Amino acid sequence: MMKTSPLSIKISGNLLELTTPKVMGIINATPDSFYTHSRKVYIEDAVAQADQMLKDGATFLDIGGYSSRPGADHVSTFEELERVIPIIESIKEKYPQAIISIDTFRSEVAEKSIQAGASIINDISGGSLDDKMFDTVKKLNVPYILMHMRGNPQTMQQLTDYPSGVTHEVIRHFAEKKNEFLKDGGSDLILDPGFGFAKTLEQNYELLHELDLLQSLECPLLIGVSRKSMITKKLNITPQDALNGTTVINTVAIQKGANILRVHDVKQAVECVKLLS
Numbered sequence: 001m002m003k004t005s006p007l008s009i010k011i012s013g014n015l016l017e018l019t020t021p022k023v024m025g026i027i028n029a030t031p032d033s034f035y036t037h038s039r040k041v042y043i044e045d046a047v048a049q050a051d052q053m054l055k056d057g058a059t060f061l062d063i064g065g066y067s068s069r070p071g072a073d074h075v076s077t078f079e080e081l082e083r084v085i086p087i088i089e090s091i092k093e094k095y096p097q098a099i100i101s102i103d104t105f106r107s108e109v110a111e112k113s114i115q116a117g118a119s120i121i122n123d124i125s126g127g128s129l130d131d132k133m134f135d136t137v138k139k140l141n142v143p144y145i146l147m148h149m150r151g152n153p154q155t156m157q158q159l160t161d162y163p164s165g166v167t168h169e170v171i172r173h174f175a176e177k178k179n180e181f182l183k184d185g186g187s188d189l190i191l192d193p194g195f196g197f198a199k200t201l202e203q204n205y206e207l208l209h210e211l212d213l214l215q216s217l218e219c220p221l222l223i224g225v226s227r228k229s230m231i232t233k234k235l236n237i238t239p240q241d242a243l244n245g246t247t248v249i250n251t252v253a254i255q256k257g258a259n260i261l262r263v264h265d266v267k268q269a270v271e272c273v274k275l276l277s
């Protein structure tokens with residue numbers, strides 16, 4: 001039986017219920033994302049992908065211009081903006097009702113993306129890589145996805161020591177960040193436990209099996225496991241062959257309280273939600 005949550009978020013003044021899980025499609029405006037088929041560096045390709053994802057049932061489109069895979073190259077703020085702003089503007093021009101999330105840890109990129117038409121800020125660092133991020137989100141009054149990560153994409157895989165257990169420390173981290181964010185006017189907070197970020201293979205599965213414990217935080221949960229190494233390493237396959245594994249883990253995540261699935265393959269994730277609803 002699928003566990004449901006009465007939680008909701010405000011998008012551009014409208015209330016979006018998350019009682020039934022929603023799907024977020026990934027559009028990578030990067031040349032080096034780990035899953036080659038998700039790389040859309042040309043505007044027309046990104047718009048075409050957005051078109052298909054919306055037809056397949058995506059509620060959100062998540063656009064990022066800085067690859068967060070382990071060991072990814074550093075990208076300047078200027079280059080990140082050059083990658084994402086034209087895509088956001090082009091998608092919003094063709095699909096004015098599309099709900100776009102900007103995947104960035106930089107407050108400047110977040111603010112300019114919201115001005116260009118995005119409605120949500122998705123921060124892999126949870127505010128730890130830009131001390132202006134929380135204030136920026138509050139000023140813009142948009143939903144904020146706060147992910148658990150240690151270090152940065154270049155260093156995170158060396159920071160996997162969790163003496164009290166990974167789930168306990170993720171919950172403690174989120175509780176502290178939630179208090180900090182909600183102070184002085186923050187609202188509409190979504191939590192992402194950060195599968196694959198500063199976590200070993202074993203820790204990812206420990207966190208998955210205990211995912212329902214995160215519901216105690218009383219925030220919507222976003223889960224992003226799509227084609228990640230926690231699947232490919234365990235099954236000894238490539239990201240191109242990891243769709244089935246992604247669907248299996250998404251199913252478990254929904255059963256344990258996930259409200260949003262962030263995926264490369266929207267159609268299959270939407271079917272997963274429908275079969276469990």
